[in-house]
Amino acid sequence: MNFERIKEKLNILADAAKYDVSCSSSGSKRTNKNKGLGDSSGMGICHSYTEDGRCVSLLKILLTNHCIFDCAYCVTRKSNDIKRAAFKVQEVVDLTINFYRRNYIEGLFLSSGIFKNADYTMERLIAVAKKLREEENFNGYIHLKSIPGASDELMREAGLYSDRLSVNIEIPSEKGLKLLAPEKHRSDFIKPMQKVTNEIIQYKNEKKLIKSTPLYAPAGQSTQMIVGASGETDAEIMYTSAYFYKKFNLKRVYYSGYIPISYDQRLPSIGTEVPILRENRLYQTDWLLRFYGFDIRELLNKDHPNLDSDIDPKLSWALRNLDQFPININTAEKRMLARIPGLGMKSVGKILQARRFRKLNWEHLKLIGIAMNRAKYFMVCDSRVFETKDRTAAQIKGLILQESNSKFRKTFNNQLNLFDATSKLSV
Amino acid sequence: MNTILAYDGSFDGFLSGVYEIYDRKLMGVPLQKQAITSETFFDTIETINTNSRKAARVWKGIKKNCSTQGRQNIYKVFLSESPLTESLLLHYLHRAFTEKGKIDSDFSDPKVLEVSKIAKKVDREKHRMDAFVRFKQTKDGIYFAIVAPDFNTLPLNASHFKKRYADQKWIIYDTKRDYGLFYNLNTVETITIDLPPSILNATTSNAIFTSEEIQFQELWKNYFKSTNIVSRKNMKLHIQHVPKRYWKYLSEKQST
Numbered sequence: 001m002n003f004e005r006i007k008e009k010l011n012i013l014a015d016a017a018k019y020d021v022s023c024s025s026s027g028s029k030r031t032n033k034n035k036g037l038g039d040s041s042g043m044g045i046c047h048s049y050t051e052d053g054r055c056v057s058l059l060k061i062l063l064t065n066h067c068i069f070d071c072a073y074c075v076t077r078k079s080n081d082i083k084r085a086a087f088k089v090q091e092v093v094d095l096t097i098n099f100y101r102r103n104y105i106e107g108l109f110l111s112s113g114i115f116k117n118a119d120y121t122m123e124r125l126i127a128v129a130k131k132l133r134e135e136e137n138f139n140g141y142i143h144l145k146s147i148p149g150a151s152d153e154l155m156r157e158a159g160l161y162s163d164r165l166s167v168n169i170e171i172p173s174e175k176g177l178k179l180l181a182p183e184k185h186r187s188d189f190i191k192p193m194q195k196v197t198n199e200i201i202q203y204k205n206e207k208k209l210i211k212s213t214p215l216y217a218p219a220g221q222s223t224q225m226i227v228g229a230s231g232e233t234d235a236e237i238m239y240t241s242a243y244f245y246k247k248f249n250l251k252r253v254y255y256s257g258y259i260p261i262s263y264d265q266r267l268p269s270i271g272t273e274v275p276i277l278r279e280n281r282l283y284q285t286d287w288l289l290r291f292y293g294f295d296i297r298e299l300l301n302k303d304h305p306n307l308d309s310d311i312d313p314k315l316s317w318a319l320r321n322l323d324q325f326p327i328n329i330n331t332a333e334k335r336m337l338a339r340i341p342g343l344g345m346k347s348v349g350k351i352l353q354a355r356r357f358r359k360l361n362w363e364h365l366k367l368i369g370i371a372m373n374r375a376k377y378f379m380v381c382d383s384r385v386f387e388t389k390d391r392t393a394a395q396i397k398g399l400i401l402q403e404s405n406s407k408f409r410k411t412f413n414n415q416l417n418l419f420d421a422t423s424k425l426s427v
Numbered sequence: 428m429n430t431i432l433a434y435d436g437s438f439d440g441f442l443s444g445v446y447e448i449y450d451r452k453l454m455g456v457p458l459q460k461q462a463i464t465s466e467t468f469f470d471t472i473e474t475i476n477t478n479s480r481k482a483a484r485v486w487k488g489i490k491k492n493c494s495t496q497g498r499q500n501i502y503k504v505f506l507s508e509s510p511l512t513e514s515l516l517l518h519y520l521h522r523a524f525t526e527k528g529k530i531d532s533d534f535s536d537p538k539v540l541e542v543s544k545i546a547k548k549v550d551r552e553k554h555r556m557d558a559f560v561r562f563k564q565t566k567d568g569i570y571f572a573i574v575a576p577d578f579n580t581l582p583l584n585a586s587h588f589k590k591r592y593a594d595q596k597w598i599i600y601d602t603k604r605d606y607g608l609f610y611n612l613n614t615v616e617t618i619t620i621d622l623p624p625s626i627l628n629a630t631t632s633n634a635i636f637t638s639e640e641i642q643f644q645e646l647w648k649n650y651f652k653s654t655n656i657v658s659r660k661n662m663k664l665h666i667q668h669v670p671k672r673y674w675k676y677l678s679e680k681q682s683t
Contacts, residue, residue: 003642007649014653035593035612042587045558046668048679050655053664060654098643099650101570101595102562104678137594259658274659353532364535 001094010095012085016065016076017111020168020224021254025057025106025141027219028163036137038100038107040163044141045106058109058143059099063087063124067113071181072264073170073229076113080262086115092128093136100140107141107163108132118149118188126154129161141219146192148184155195164219164251165196172240176230179266196221197248220251227282228275229258229267234307235300238285242296245289255282281307288314291345292338311397315341318378319393329381330359342375373403433461434475438505441513442482444475445520449485454521458513492523497531500546506579507549515542553580557587559669560599561678563631564640569596573627573676575603584608585615602627630681644678651679 026044046055064086065076075082096108110128114121125144132138144158146167158165169189171177177184196217203216223244225237241253257279260270285307288294292314299313300306308316318325318341327336329351337348347370354360354368359382366372377396380386391399432447434440444458464472489498501519504512518538522530534540555576562570570592574581581601585608588597592610600607600622609618625632631641674680 001642003646007646010646010650011653014650018654018656032590032593037592037594039590043554045554047558048651048677049665049668050651051662051665052656052659053661053668054656054659055668056651056654059650095646098639099647101592102564102643102647103560103572104647259656276659350532350534354534357530357533358535360535367537367540368534 006091009085009087012083013062013065013087017060017062019075020111021256022166022222022224023055023057027251028141029218030139030163030215032139036139038138038140040139040141047104057106059096059105060109063110063112064115065113066115069114069183072266073180073226075261089127089131093131096132097136109143111145114147118147119151119154122147122150122154126158133161148188150192152195155192156199159196159199159217160214162217165217166222167193168224170226171230172225172232172237176232180230193221193248221248222250222252224254224256226258227255227279233305235305237282238296238300242289255279277309281313285313293335315374319397322393325378326380327378329379330355340375340378342371374400429470430456431464431470431472432456432458432475433464433472435477436460436462437477439479439482440477441505442485443478445485446481447475494529494531500531500542503546503549504542507545508579509545549578552576552578553583556580556584559673559676561676562597564637565635566637569598572599574599574601579604581608589615648679
């Protein structure tokens with residue numbers, strides 16, 4: 001192995017792959033067979049974290065950054081003047097195995113620029129996965145990109161060797177896609193996604209009858225959308241997301257705040273702040289939809305097309321629906337407990353279990369670890385002291401903001417802070 | 428004069444202590460690890476002999492009266508080495524044995540809640556070890572790693588690594604507690620070895636490790652650097668995820 005050459009390639013192709021935020025290595029059912037290498041049946045593991053705080057779970061690289069497309073938002077676009085490189089199949093296999101044996105990674109995340117055409121590229125990705133599974137008896141996690149426009153036969157094969165497949169729709173709306181990536185069509189993304197969805201359904205049906213049916217993409221599919229590149233509202237993004245979750249049974253939709261990488265006039269200019277707070281609010285909404293039983297129409301609608309930046313989406317919903325509160329912690333059903341601001345699903349679970357033994361009061365709840373500063377306005381418990389004043393939504397919001405100290409407040413508040421300004425003047 | 432029961436520090440020893448307490452109706456008598464007990468003017472120490480038959484008897488009782496989760500929590504709290512271990516667990520077991528219901532979800536009992544919180548901490552540390560172990564390949568073909576976890580988590584880590592690295596020999600050595608796990612391609616054994624000081628260094632000595640090993644570490648470090656997005660740098664979050672006390676074992680955090 002020529003380490004110097006590999007090092008150079010690795011630098012280029014890891015750098016190009018880092019804008020894909022998908023990192024999960026969980027949800028697979030692949031166990032170690034015949035004393036092979038690896039096992040991905042447990043929970044996902046983050047082996048390290050980069051200095052930007054994102055986890056490193058998989059060896060995330062492109063097979064090549066040569067690409068025939070010229071999508072404005074992408075760092076490997078044809079017109080960009082950057083160093084290009086390509087891995088050989090065996091090189092990727094060797095890197096994966098050796099990193100895995102040292103417990104650096106959970107597996108491989110392999111994406112690629114598109115060279116020649118979609119099928120040619122997809123075949124190369126599959127070749128890597130196949131070699132890992134069949135020649136190295138590798139049972140770690142493999143995440144392959146579905147190349148937009150790849151044929152059904154190849155997508156069928158890809159699912160047999162990988163744990164997860166993903167295709168990034170990147171731009172949430174059709175009009176944005178037309179503007180930034182005129183050569184691509186929504187239908188090219190949909191096609192491989194639809195094929196994989198069908199195969200997974202078929203696998204599940206066959207598995208019921210024939211136990212030895214080979215695994216097909218056991219960790220399902222995911223996708224990614226860029227936020228803040230093409231001017232969509234939060235509602236547009238989340239409705240697209242909800243549609244994809246429902247239509248294609250996606251495991252995850254990732255939201256990636258656009259990082260300016262180009263002087264293209266169609267995009268935010270270089271130096272524009274990465275919309276980290278907005279990204280965070282979108283993820284919170286995503287969680288509310290998937291785990292808290294919210295419907296997208298409750299959180300975002302015509303009257304409310306964007307999420308609040310200063311408060312989280314659940315609190316925002318609660319303030320718009322004060323008629324549903326206060327909720328009695330000791331009697332309410334799970335669905336309503338999950339809607340109290342400041343209560344996560346872990347706390348909800350603990351409350352449900354603990355209240356079978358005795359009625360809970362503020363002390364119990366504090367120890368269980370709920371966020372009192374928000375929750376106290378929306379609930380009653382076995383205690384005589386509680387918020388008795390009938391406050392308006394604006395008053396409650398004001399009180400909560402006064403008492404809380406969001407980590408985002410300092411960095412991302414564009415509004416002039418009255419107190420900072422005066423303290424500076426007095427000095 | 429108060430009596431203190433002292434056991435040898437092993438889990439079986441602890442269970443034998445529990446057996447004595449119930450057998451001789453010594454409720455309220457403190458149980459401690461022998462290593463930390465000291466005889467004072469007011470206390471007398473009675474040493475409990477570790478007895479695997481008695482321990483098994485108590486474990487059977489725990490199985491009968493606790494849920495799987497509760498049983499695992501008891502073991503995890505024991506591995507936490509917390510000074511509260513014995514008093515918390517004795518309270519927990521007393522409730523489990525007397526109430527006959529599954530009490531491990533009574534989170535409004537502060538001690539039961541504390542047991543689940545400590546177990547959670549041990550779980551996290553166990554998970555961190557699954558993540559932060561960095562194997563180095565020695566010249567005799569063994570993948571070797573050093574750890575010093577906050578809690579005694581290696582007994583919990585064994586099956587994870589055994590399943591994962593079924594085709595390679597490996598050692599994970601806990602330098603804080605001076606013992607390690609050795610997988611010999613069939614079973615995981617507990618071992619104690621005198622480690623040469625050069626193996627403990629953060630820099631990888633080429634007297635012990637293969638030359639390939641040093642190259643792969645270099646590649647990994649490079650990968651770690653290239654995958655970072657500078658415009659999103661957030662060291663606070665980084666340190667929250669990878670606290671500094673673990674850096675000494677992570678090859679990507681070593682400067683060359």
